[in-house]
Amino acid sequence: xxxxxxxxxxxxxxxxxxxxxxxxxxxxxxxxxxxxxxxxxxxxxxxxxxxxxxxxxxxxxxxxxxxxxxxxxxxxxxxxxxxxxxxxxxxxxxxxxxxxxxxxxxxxxxxxxxxxxxxxxxxxxxxxxxxxxxxxxxxxxxxxxxxxxxxxxxxxxxxxxxxxxxxxxxxxxxxxxxxxxxxxxxxxxxxxxxxxxxxxxxxxxxxxxxxxxxxxxxxxxxxxxxxxxxxxxxxxxxxxxxxxxxxxxxxxxxxxxxxxxxxxxxxxxxxxxxxxxxxxxxxxxx
Numbered sequence: 313x314x315x316x317x318x319x320x321x322x323x324x325x326x327x328x329x330x331x332x333x334x335x336x337x338x339x340x341x342x343x344x345x346x347x348x349x350x351x352x353x354x355x356x357x358x359x360x361x362x363x364x365x366x367x368x369x370x371x372x373x374x375x376x377x378x379x380x381x382x383x384x385x386x387x388x389x390x391x392x393x394x395x396x397x398x399x400x401x402x403x404x405x406x407x408x409x410x411x412x413x414x415x416x417x418x419x420x421x422x423x424x425x426x427x428x429x430x431x432x433x434x435x436x437x438x439x440x441x442x443x444x445x446x447x448x449x450x451x452x453x454x455x456x457x458x459x460x461x462x463x464x465x466x467x468x469x470x471x472x473x474x475x476x477x478x479x480x481x482x483x484x485x486x487x488x489x490x491x492x493x494x495x496x497x498x499x500x501x502x503x504x505x506x507x508x509x510x511x512x513x514x515x516x517x518x519x520x521x522x523x524x525x526x527x528x529x530x531x532x533x534x535x536x537x538x539x540x541x542x543x544x545x546x547x548x549x550x551x552x553x554x555x556x557x558x559x560x561x562x563x564x565x566x567x568x569x570x571x572x573x574x575x576x577x578x579x580x581x582x583x584x585x586x587x588x589x590x591x592x593x594x595x596x597x598x
Contacts, residue, residue: 318539318574318584319574319576319584320574321572322572322573322574323532323535323536323540323570323571323572323573324528324531324532324535324540324541324542324570324572324573324574325540325541325542325573325574325575325576325581326528326541326542326544326567326573326574326575326576327388327498327541327542327543327544327575327576327577327578327581328380328385328387328388328543328544328545328546328575329387329388329389329390329454329477329500329543329544329545329546329578330373330376330380330387330388330389330390330406330411330546330547330548330551331389331390331416331454331545331546331547331548332368332369332373332389332390332391332392332395332396332402332403332406332416332548333365333368333392333395333416333420333547333548333549334365334366334367334368334369334372334373334395334399334548334549335365335366335368335369335392335394335395335398335399336392336393336394336395336396336398336416336417336418336419336420337361337362337365337392337420338419338420339357339358339362342358342361342365342420344358344360344361344364344365345364345511364549365549367548367549367552367553368547368548368549368552369395369399369402369548371552371553372547372548372549372550372551372552372553373402373406373548373552374402374552375552375554375557376546376548376551376552376557376560377405377406377409377411379557379560379561379564380409380411381409382561383561383564383565383568384575385564385575386410386411386412386575386576386577387411387412387546387575387577388411388412388414388452388577388578388579389406389411389412389413389414390414390415390416390452390454390477391403391406391413391414391415391416391442391446391450392416392417392418392419392420393415393416393417393418393419393437393438393440393441393442394418394419394441396413396441396442396445396446397441397444397445400445403442403445403446404445404446404447406446407446407447407448411577412448412452412577412578412579412580413442413443413446413448413450414442414450414451414452414453414454414578414579415435415438415439415442415450415452415453415454415473416438416453416454416456417434417438417455417456418434418437418438418441420456421434421456422456422459423455423456423459423460423461423464424455424459424460424461425461426461428463428467431461431463431464431467432467432470432471435453435464435467435468435471435473436471438450438453439471439472439473449472450473451472451473451474451475451579451582452473452474452475452476452477452498452578452579452582453468453473453475453476453477453478454476454477454478454500455476455478458477458478458479458480458500459478460476460478464476464478465488465490465495466490466491468490468495469490469491469493469495470491474495474496474579474582474583474586475495475496475497475498475578475579475581475582475585476495476496476497476498477497477498477499477500477578478500479497479499479500480499480500480501480502481499482497482499483499483531483534483540483541483542483543484499484538484539484540484541485497485498485499485541485581485582485584485585486499486585487585487586487589494586494589496581496582496585496586498541498543498578498581498582498585499541499543500543500545501543501544501545503523503527504523504524504527504542504543504544504545505544505545506520506545506546506547506550506551506556507545507547507550509523510550510551510556511547511550517555517556517558517559518559520556520559521559521562521563524544524563525563525566527542528542528563528566528567532570532573535572541581546560
């Protein structure tokens with residue numbers, strides 16, 4: 313996308329994802345810090361792994377919501393439908409505090425392996441379950457581990473979604489054509505993602521802070537020449553821990569000490585990407 317200024321002449325935009333997944337995970341056989349176990353059929357749930365997920369809604373999200381409030385930051389929360397249904401008061405509080413409710417599937421499933429009809433029902437469920445709980449219709453989508461099918465983007469557009477985040481290819485939002493229509497990509501991140509860096513046992517919270525500061529510094533330096541957006545990901549059960557909230561607090565103080573840094577929800581970024589794209593097209597025809 314040709315560079316134009318961000319709203320308010322911001323120099324660098326930071327886009328934070330807060331994944332609300334706790335309560336939407338399979339009861340056994342799901343990703344967790346525990347060694348994978350082949351449970352007998354008589355065991356219907358992995359109690360240890362599920363207690364780890366429960367931390368996300370009991371402690372993690374409430375703690376992060378207070379953090380965002382302290383810094384005046386608004387985020388996008390990609391909500392698994394069943395997680396929102398099981399914890400409706402928390403899902404509604406996220407929206408009440410000014411954050412975006414986006415879709416993340418009705419449950420953890422291999423979306424990439426679905427037929428078109430199966431996936432349409434899946435995406436409708438993802439949208440409708442979140443809207444029924446929060447009162448906010450999601451316009452953004454995130455596949456489980458970013459793995460979509462050949463039909464996903466066409467179905468998202470057909471069902472009224474405006475953007476997706478399952479792309480790592482740029483450090484700015486961009487427009488792609490889906491069935492002849494504009495569809496926005498608000499790129500996600502793996503390099504600034506707590507689930508890989510911290511829970512993947514590669515980084516301590518202090519190393520996580522250093523990583524995202526370095527990323528910030530480079531993008532901030534590039535920003536006068538190109539439109540730049542920094543993406544960071546926070547998962548309920550990981551970034552909501554006490555030491556990680558301290559790490560996030562350090563970074564937010566650091567970022568906000570720089571002039572021209574704006575924090576935007578992904579729906580706001582998507583809308584601005586569309587508006588600025590239309591403006592550029594109009595200018596090119598004059």
